[in-house]
Amino acid sequence: MKDIWKKFDETEPSHSSIHHLMAVYHLHKKNGYARGIDIANYLNITRGSVSITLTKLRDKNYLTEDENKFYHLTEQGQQLVNSALSKRHIVKRFFSEVLQLPAEVAELDACKIEHLLSNETGEKLICFMGYYLSEKPEVLNFRLGFRQFKYQCQSVAECRLCESDCFFSGKEISKTG
Amino acid sequence: MKDIWKKFDETEPSHSSIHHLMAVYHLHKKNGYARGIDIANYLNITRGSVSITLTKLRDKNYLTEDENKFYHLTEQGQQLVNSALSKRHIVKRFFSEVLQLPAEVAELDACKIEHLLSNETGEKLICFMGYYLSEKPEVLNFRLGFRQFKYQCQSVAECRLCESDCFFSGKEISKTG
DNA sequence: AACTTTTGTTTTATTAATAAAACATTGAAT
DNA sequence: ATTCAATGTTTTATTAATAAAACAAAAGTT
Structure with missing residues (x-):
């Protein structure tokens, strides 16, 4: 594929925008409605900015505006929100429960990448977590072994994981810190 | 933490920019030098854009420009490149070897998120992959079990993984597709 | 009814990343 | 030395996301 690196900015x-939609979702859940001012406060940006962004999102059919200027997610908008939130949730659990990252790091990293991951990746991660969190004996053993495991990246030559110039080489990397 | 969602744009x-730096790295490796035109061709953008971006990166001490207009990464720039490439590499391996995603999806998703993940997350993921790829018996059993595992997200109520409105609920999710 | 506050919209401006085109420099070929 | 091609820089313009401020409308208070 040509110019993979450019795909980053081509997310649509x-x-x-997705956080604007998620704001509508959360405000509805919390208050039963979502107006421009509410979204602005929730996202901590100005009313003017919200007005501009929501107009675009309305034109793209992610939400509707009723007579009272209350916003409602369309089916399409709701799906986007569900997909982003589901990915965030499962990624966060993977980060904190499998990788044992501190909650704040897990939360932050998950929020940053949630909308960039494909739905396919989200699905596979759910499948993996479903397995990892099961009480199957082979999983319990695996988790036990991981708790005691330390990975020491001795040198680039010996490391089975990295390419040359690995940023992490030479560092002691353990599950707990 | 306030405004976590804004951190996405505050990546520095x-x-x-990181892809400009990676271009310098790759071109040096391949050709022994990196000029503006080479970077422009490599990234498929104009010379003018490259000139502007590289001037900023020079001022921020990520690279230097010699008498012949050849660019060289500084220690700081090289570290950034190493950290991004290492994270991309390990994420990609996790996506394809653990989650069993097709190579193209693994590559694309890894490229999108590489620079957004904290170094801490990169480290932990390397540790996990070091364990996962080891030949320890408990790992082999785990992998075997996963190969046969199917996760069926029956309903929101029963699902141990999701929050309400899970995007993936009701779908059959298996490791192979 | 007049005033004030709240809310929404529009306008002007900024920043980053880009393109495109004009401009400048350099170096090689004739 | 003149010309031409390659390369780098600058200028002008665009797009998205924002702020800030002016403006407009609606809603509540007295």
Whole structure:
């Protein structure tokens, strides 16, 4: 594929837009409605910015505006929100429960990448977590072994994981820190 | 933490800038030098854009420009490149070897998120992959079990993984597709 | 009814990343 | 030395996301 690196910016809708939609979702859940001012406060940006962004999102059919200027997600908008939130949730659990990252790091990293991951990746990760969190004996043994495992990346030559110039080489890497 | 969602845009340096630095790295490796035109061709953008971006990166001490307009990564720039490439590499391996995603999806998703993941996350993932790829018996059993595992997200109520409105609920999710 | 506050919209401006085109420099070929 | 091609820089313009401020409308208070 040509210019893979450019795909980063071609995400449609953008990170910002998805967070506008998620704001509508959360405000509905919490208050039963979502107006421009509520979204602005929730996202901590100005009313003007929200007005501009929501107009675009309305034109793209991610939400509707009723007579009272209340916003409602369309089916399409709701799906986007569900997909982003589901990915965030499962990624966060993977980060904190499998990788044992601190909650804040797990939360932050998950939020940053949620909308960039394909749905396919989200699905596979759910499948993996379903297995990892099961009480199957082979899983319990695996988790036990991991708790005691330390990975020491001795040198680039010996490391089975990295390419040359590995940023992490030479560092002691353990599950707990 | 306030405004976690805004951290996405506050990544310093940006996705684009990191790819400029990676271009310098790859071109040096391949040709022994990196000029503006080479970077422009490599990234498939104009010379003018490269000139502007590289001037900024030079001012921020990520690279230097010699008398012949050849660019060289500084220690700081090289570290950024190493950290991004290492994370991309290990994420890609996790996606394809653990989650069993097709190579193209693994590559694309890894490229999108590489620079957004914290170094801490990169480290932990390397540790996990070191364990997962080891030949320890408990790992082999785990992998065997996973190969046969199917996760069926029956309903939101029963699902141990999701929150309400899970995007993936009701779908049959298996390791192979 | 007049005033004030709240909310929404529009306009002007900024920043980053880009393109495109004009401009500048350099170096090689004739 | 003149010309031409390659390369680098600057300028102008665009797009997305924002702020800030001006403006508009609606809604509540007195």
